[in-house]
Amino acid sequence: MLNKIQLNKKIITSLILLAFFISIIGILTPTTINQVTNTEIINPLSPINDEVKDNNIKLSLNAGVDLVVDSITIPNTVIEYGVSPYTAITFTIKNVGTDPINNTIIYAELVNVTKDGLPSTSGGYFGISSYTAPLKSGDTVSHSFLVGHDAVWPVGAYTLRVKVDSRFGGTEYITEVDESNNVSPEISFFVGNPGVDLVISDISIPTTIIVSNQTPWTRITFVIRNIGVFPLNDSSITADLVNVTKDGSPYTPGGFMEVNTYSVPLFPGQTASWTFAVGHDAAWPVGEYSLQVYTDHRGTSTYIPESNELNNLSPELRFSVVPADTRPDLIISDITIPTTVIQYGATPWTWVDFTVKNVGSGPVTNSSIIGDLVNVLKNGASFPIGGYFNVINFSAPLNPGDIATHSFAVGHDTVWPVGEYSIQVRIDAWNYENETDESNNLSPELRFIVIEEGQVNPIIINGNDDFQAAGFSGDGSANNPYVLENVIISNSTAPLVEIHNTDAYFVIRNSRLDGLNGGFPAIIFDNVMNGRLDDNHIQRVSTGVFFNYTSNSFVNSNIIGNNSEYGVWFVDSSNNEITFNEIGNNGFDGIFFKSSSYNLILGNRIYSNGYGSTIRLSISGTASINGLKASFGAGIFLDPSPFNVLDDNEVFDNAQNGIQLLESNYTLAIENNVYGNGLGGISILNSSHGIFSGNQVNFNGLQAPSVQSSKFARLSINSPDSLQASFGAGIFLDPSFNTTIYQNTVEGNYGEGIYLFVTTLTDISGNTVKNNGLSGILFKIHLNLISPIMKLLATVLVQL
Numbered sequence: 001m002l003n004k005i006q007l008n009k010k011i012i013t014s015l016i017l018l019a020f021f022i023s024i025i026g027i028l029t030p031t032t033i034n035q036v037t038n039t040e041i042i043n044p045l046s047p048i049n050d051e052v053k054d055n056n057i058k059l060s061l062n063a064g065v066d067l068v069v070d071s072i073t074i075p076n077t078v079i080e081y082g083v084s085p086y087t088a089i090t091f092t093i094k095n096v097g098t099d100p101i102n103n104t105i106i107y108a109e110l111v112n113v114t115k116d117g118l119p120s121t122s123g124g125y126f127g128i129s130s131y132t133a134p135l136k137s138g139d140t141v142s143h144s145f146l147v148g149h150d151a152v153w154p155v156g157a158y159t160l161r162v163k164v165d166s167r168f169g170g171t172e173y174i175t176e177v178d179e180s181n182n183v184s185p186e187i188s189f190f191v192g193n194p195g196v197d198l199v200i201s202d203i204s205i206p207t208t209i210i211v212s213n214q215t216p217w218t219r220i221t222f223v224i225r226n227i228g229v230f231p232l233n234d235s236s237i238t239a240d241l242v243n244v245t246k247d248g249s250p251y252t253p254g255g256f257m258e259v260n261t262y263s264v265p266l267f268p269g270q271t272a273s274w275t276f277a278v279g280h281d282a283a284w285p286v287g288e289y290s291l292q293v294y295t296d297h298r299g300t301s302t303y304i305p306e307s308n309e310l311n312n313l314s315p316e317l318r319f320s321v322v323p324a325d326t327r328p329d330l331i332i333s334d335i336t337i338p339t340t341v342i343q344y345g346a347t348p349w350t351w352v353d354f355t356v357k358n359v360g361s362g363p364v365t366n367s368s369i370i371g372d373l374v375n376v377l378k379n380g381a382s383f384p385i386g387g388y389f390n391v392i393n394f395s396a397p398l399n400p401g402d403i404a405t406h407s408f409a410v411g412h413d414t415v416w417p418v419g420e421y422s423i424q425v426r427i428d429a430w431n432y433e434n435e436t437d438e439s440n441n442l443s444p445e446l447r448f449i450v451i452e453e454g455q456v457n458p459i460i461i462n463g464n465d466d467f468q469a470a471g472f473s474g475d476g477s478a479n480n481p482y483v484l485e486n487v488i489i490s491n492s493t494a495p496l497v498e499i500h501n502t503d504a505y506f507v508i509r510n511s512r513l514d515g516l517n518g519g520f521p522a523i524i525f526d527n528v529m530n531g532r533l534d535d536n537h538i539q540r541v542s543t544g545v546f547f548n549y550t551s552n553s554f555v556n557s558n559i560i561g562n563n564s565e566y567g568v569w570f571v572d573s574s575n576n577e578i579t580f581n582e583i584g585n586n587g588f589d590g591i592f593f594k595s596s597s598y599n600l601i602l603g604n605r606i607y608s609n610g611y612g613s614t615i616r617l618s619i620s621g622t623a624s625i626n627g628l629k630a631s632f633g634a635g636i637f638l639d640p641s642p643f644n645v646l647d648d649n650e651v652f653d654n655a656q657n658g659i660q661l662l663e664s665n666y667t668l669a670i671e672n673n674v675y676g677n678g679l680g681g682i683s684i685l686n687s688s689h690g691i692f693s694g695n696q697v698n699f700n701g702l703q704a705p706s707v708q709s710s711k712f713a714r715l716s717i718n719s720p721d722s723l724q725a726s727f728g729a730g731i732f733l734d735p736s737f738n739t740t741i742y743q744n745t746v747e748g749n750y751g752e753g754i755y756l757f758v759t760t761l762t763d764i765s766g767n768t769v770k771n772n773g774l775s776g777i778l779f780k781i782h783l784n785l786i787s788p789i790m791k792l793l794a795t796v797l798v799q800l
Contacts, residue, residue, distance in 0.1 A: 067176060072187050074089045078268050079148035088146050099137065109167055148191035158189055194307040196306050197308050199227055220276055226266045235264055291317055292314050292316055325362075331441065343411070344451065350411055367396050393405045418451060421447065455489065459471075472506060488511065490512075496520075496521075502530075527550070531554070557579070560586070570599065570641075603647070607652050661684045675696065675698045675699050689737075701751055736759045738762075752778045
């Protein structure tokens, strides 16, 4: 006799044959419309509601007016300010719609105007003077406007766009097919003075208080710009400091600068920048300063003929040079630990190392430097550990830039019991040193875990050769697999077990894996074959078991719960088995498949998943429920994952659907007990050729406490009629085709027993549907055609 796992492997094979037969037969299969056979319906509220709507599809061509700026041009992009003949920008408007424009006037305005990179108010709006109604489909009309000719367009670099059918900042007058295509491409140009004209367009200093002789030096930066319309062909620009004052009196620091940080020529609108240091040497003693930079200037001489010689002076810049601070300043520049997981009492001891550095300007002259531990937490709570220490590797003086080091043991005795720790070290704990900065004496936070005897560190395996080094026994053969058993792995800073790129046989069993709410997965199988997880307890991680590109592996008889995301998560993984596990109280879904096929889910208890969902809150209306993600809090969720078998699972008390399929074809779900789930029982979306047989689908959807025992039953709903269509259904299909629903019991659900929305080729036979809140079976927008081949194969599969 076949055992159940062997049986289900035969079922998967049959499903593949089913897909083959259907692909050959296609639309040639004889059909029967709206067939519901041998189905007992006991429903006191309403009979079958067989609602069919005539959904005609009407195609129409959007017609009307549609204006675009077909082109925009400027004859030259460098414009001499105020010189005629003036420069005009010309743009062309085109009607790309199907109807003519009959308005008496078409408006346009300038938008997105910038000057020197900043928004500008230059421009305005204008009526298109050359336009006479109508403007027929495909017709164009042009308009021109002047730039750079008057005070509206002063010297500067401009960008702009034109928007048609717009006035007064966006008022529109013509109703168009498309209102989003009215803006022209961007056009750019430069308005300048005659000839060459140099100005200092910017001058800046990173700080206005400079410590005398401090490195790195403080540098003033200024920018020279050619705002003329002619290029500058000189290879350098002379500049010097003028109007310098120190403490309010004239001061001469001396020197001039040759600015050559540009490529010759310096075209209109282009810039060259230069920097010079201040406060760094004897030329800049302690004091308060003001200065200006004069471009094209040295003493009384100028060198470059310019159209305007009066605009070469920068704005005034002010700063102070202050005396250097000669005090020390101690920081902890580094703190490390060789491992973050420490076995209690193990030798050799584990030592924390930290480094003290003097980042001040003066030396530490005291004979000792004192440190202590502060902000110590154990398992998230304050932990009273005392004591202080003299930094050992130190002898006075500790000069600027020098370091001293110290080490202390952790996890070695009763001072550090088993737990998860975070600590900081404070240096100069008793404030013996007068420092430049007393606020920077704390180290970064350091985290580590002290584990009990028998615990092991997190495991990382990359390739078959790593198993023995990681503590596995065995040789990796099918008869003598690598085995890791009876261990404890607790850690919040990394995944607990990572196995990559292996095909050897291995087993992890009878072990406890605790992530201590650290946000990492417990077990990762990545590109793995032939792995097993048996009889483990997995808790307080993000995801209990994560398979990626993994096959021929088993998750059997484990307890997987109290995790922040998924219990079991498969991605691109096939031919695996999840059997006889307890999977409950996980934040998202109990089992989640993404692009994973030919897997078996058998004999599991999957419950109370989705605890992070707002569905667990007291709901006074329906908006919170309707807005939830369809997958969030499902017991089993397949998306999209075809050719999987769900057999004999108990799926209850989950926040949303017990079983959810999305784009998951050829699913076989048999003899599952799906009850007490918050949103619905089985939801089948965009999935075809599925067989659902022998399932108990009862008391799903939020209900009164007297009806069912789910924790979700105790919520208040004001307007159940306004909930989404799938809410409270026992079995819900939308859209779905070639689906068989056979010999199921569907009872006591909040909404419909079986709800078919936009479905075709559905066979519903031999079911018991009774005492559901709304209809027993509801067809809506459907064409349900029954295929005899489908029914025959369904019968064969169920009777294997």
